[in-house]
Amino acid sequence: xxxxxxxxxxxxxxTILAAATAVFGESGVDGxxxxxxxxxxxxAEGTVYLYYKNKHELLEAVVDRFWRELTKGAIAAxxxxxxxxxxxxxxxxxxxxxxxxxxxxxxITSRARMRHGEPVRQLPQIREYVRVFDGIMQRGIDLREFxxxxxIWQIRDVFYGTLEHSARTLVLRDQVFDPLxxxxxxxxxxxxxxxxETDKTSGLQSSEIMQALSRIETKLxxx
Amino acid sequence: xxxxxxxxxxxxxxTILAAATAVFGESGVDGxxxxxxxxxxxxAEGTVYLYYKNKHELLEAVVDRFWRELTKGAIAAxxxxxxxxxxxxxxxxxxxxxxxxxxxxxxITSRARMRHGEPVRQLPQIREYVRVFDGIMQRGIDLREFxxxxxIWQIRDVFYGTLEHSARTLVLRDQVFDPLxxxxxxxxxxxxxxxxETDKTSGLQSSEIMQALSRIETKLxxx
DNA sequence: CATTTAAAATGAGTCATACTCATCACTATA
DNA sequence: TATAGTGATGAGTATGACTCATTTTAAATG
Numbered sequence: 001x002x003x004x005x006x007x008x009x010x011x012x013x014x015t016i017l018a019a020a021t022a023v024f025g026e027s028g029v030d031g032x033x034x035x036x037x038x039x040x041x042x043x044a045e046g047t048v049y050l051y052y053k054n055k056h057e058l059l060e061a062v063v064d065r066f067w068r069e070l071t072k073g074a075i076a077a078x079x080x081x082x083x084x085x086x087x088x089x090x091x092x093x094x095x096x097x098x099x100x101x102x103x104x105x106x107x108i109t110s111r112a113r114m115r116h117g118e119p120v121r122q123l124p125q126i127r128e129y130v131r132v133f134d135g136i137m138q139r140g141i142d143l144r145e146f147x148x149x150x151x152i153w154q155i156r157d158v159f160y161g162t163l164e165h166s167a168r169t170l171v172l173r174d175q176v177f178d179p180l181x182x183x184x185x186x187x188x189x190x191x192x193x194x195x196x197e198t199d200k201t202s203g204l205q206s207s208e209i210m211q212a213l214s215r216i217e218t219k220l221x222x223x
Numbered sequence: 224x225x226x227x228x229x230x231x232x233x234x235x236x237x238t239i240l241a242a243a244t245a246v247f248g249e250s251g252v253d254g255x256x257x258x259x260x261x262x263x264x265x266x267a268e269g270t271v272y273l274y275y276k277n278k279h280e281l282l283e284a285v286v287d288r289f290w291r292e293l294t295k296g297a298i299a300a301x302x303x304x305x306x307x308x309x310x311x312x313x314x315x316x317x318x319x320x321x322x323x324x325x326x327x328x329x330x331i332t333s334r335a336r337m338r339h340g341e342p343v344r345q346l347p348q349i350r351e352y353v354r355v356f357d358g359i360m361q362r363g364i365d366l367r368e369f370x371x372x373x374x375i376w377q378i379r380d381v382f383y384g385t386l387e388h389s390a391r392t393l394v395l396r397d398q399v400f401d402p403l404x405x406x407x408x409x410x411x412x413x414x415x416x417x418x419x420e421t422d423k424t425s426g427l428q429s430s431e432i433m434q435a436l437s438r439i440e441t442k443l444x445x446x
Numbered sequence: 447c448a449t450t451t452a453a454a455a456t457g458a459g460t461c462a463t464a465c466t467c468a469t470c471a472c473t474a475t476a
Numbered sequence: 477t478a479t480a481g482t483g484a485t486g487a488g489t490a491t492g493a494c495t496c497a498t499t500t501t502a503a504a505t506g
Contacts, residue, residue: 028337028339030339031339103343107333107337107343110330110333113330114251114330116251116253116254120326120330120394120395121395122395151403151407153392154389154403154404154407157385157388157389157392157404158381158384158385158388158407158408158411160388161381161384161385161386161387161388161389162380162381162384162385163384164384164387164388165380165381165383165384165387166377166380166384169376169380171343172343172344172345180374180377181377181380184374184377184381185381187414188381188411188414190414191410191411191413191414
């Protein structure tokens with residue numbers, strides 16, 4: 001049956017992809033042997049090339065699937081009804097944990113970015129992934145929890161940049177998740193709250209206010 | 224003369240390193256041919272292997288030198304007498320500009336990090352490079368410009384993580400330096416200022432102000 | 447200056463491995 | 477059961493990193 005045939009082919013493609021993910025993860029891109037991937041997928045070496053044009057395209061498929069799964073996981077990790085802050089916290093935790101758990105595959109992602117024929121491109125699936133963040137931030141702005149004049153793309157760079165760098169630092173040390181990183185990041189986001197009465201530098205202004213209040217109170221106490 | 228001989232060898236090593244930097248930059252790690260590097264350095268292919276054990280070690284040398292130069296440049300870029308904030312601004316600008324200008328080499332850095340025999344390591348020269356940041360922050364703490372209870376390593380991750388991610392975003396768009404990124408980052412550092420009278424959340428501050436105002440109003444109403 | 451000796455350079459040859467392609471096997475339809 | 481056509485195979489090819497026997501260069505010695 002055509003239906004069964006198609007399923008067989010997809011199953012085989014999936015098997016090859018799984019084998020490739022494992023081998024790339026274990027041995028890295030350069031260490032991975034196409035022969036080993038074929039062996040694990042229980043197919044001949046030539047068969048792999050029926051499904052993927054070359055090693056790099058196979059790598060791209062592995063990375064692509066990884067980020068697609070990550071997107072699913074992220075969406076599942078944030079609780080529907082929660083407030084914006086809570087959701088950001090959940091996304092940050094999920095992201096950091098994933099980066100640590102699948103460090104090998106994440107490292108490999110940069111390899112997929114550069115195709116031999118030069119111009120560095122952004123992977124569509126990563127674009128998709130960061131949309132999750134953008135969605136939450138946009139909701140935060142709509143709900144007036146965040147100032148309307150922030151640039152989401154800049155904050156996105158802070159968010160993902162910090163987490164990526166932190167993950168690298170953590171893995172190079174002891175490989176464990178550190179909630180302090182999340183707390184610290186979330187504290188930064190307080191900067192984006194809409195300020196009712198002041199501009200940027202709340203320190204100076206509030207101290208001025210406090211001084212003024214002190215003067216008033218001192219005066220009053222004289223009565 | 225032994226002196227001259229030694230210089231000749233070092234000059235040749237430098238020539239090979241320069242050729243390698245160029246070829247790696249143009250063609251990427253996988254695209255770079257050892258034969259091409261040798262040709263550009265005007266030596267035989269075998270000669271390259273007298274100076275560097277293999278392609279990966281040559282790559283490491285290229286990356287190592289790049290970051291060493293970057294450290295020199297960073298130190299030169301920050302003005303000795305300036306205040307901490309100014310210095311951070313200068314370092315951030317220099318770093319972002321460098322990441323954009325030498326994007327190719329920076330991308331290649333991650334390749335140098337993973338040696339075939341597994342465990343990912345941090346490159347000594349990058350360690351050295353981030354010390355520049357640490358030094359400025361420490362001075363900031365000593366001068367009470369920053370709160371003493373901050374963890375420098377966390378802020379370092381924010382600093383470099385954000386800049387690295389921003390650089391990637393910028394390069395993938397239009398390749399140009401954007402001062403907004405720096406301003407935004409510097410704004411975040413306001414979070415680390417020592418607060419004179421209050422804790423973290425400026426929201427709490429305003430509530431304190433409201434309480435004080437209430438006290439005043441209460442007092443006033445007594446007249 | 448000639449000779450010896452050691453170091454440095456060379457590039458043709460080796461080897462590992464990504465990729466190809468002529469051949470074979472299997473499945474579905476007539 | 478025959479046949480067509482799609483999918484699978486793995487021996488063979490091409491490429492490029494790396495080696496090493498040989499040659500060249502330069503320093504040391506008399």
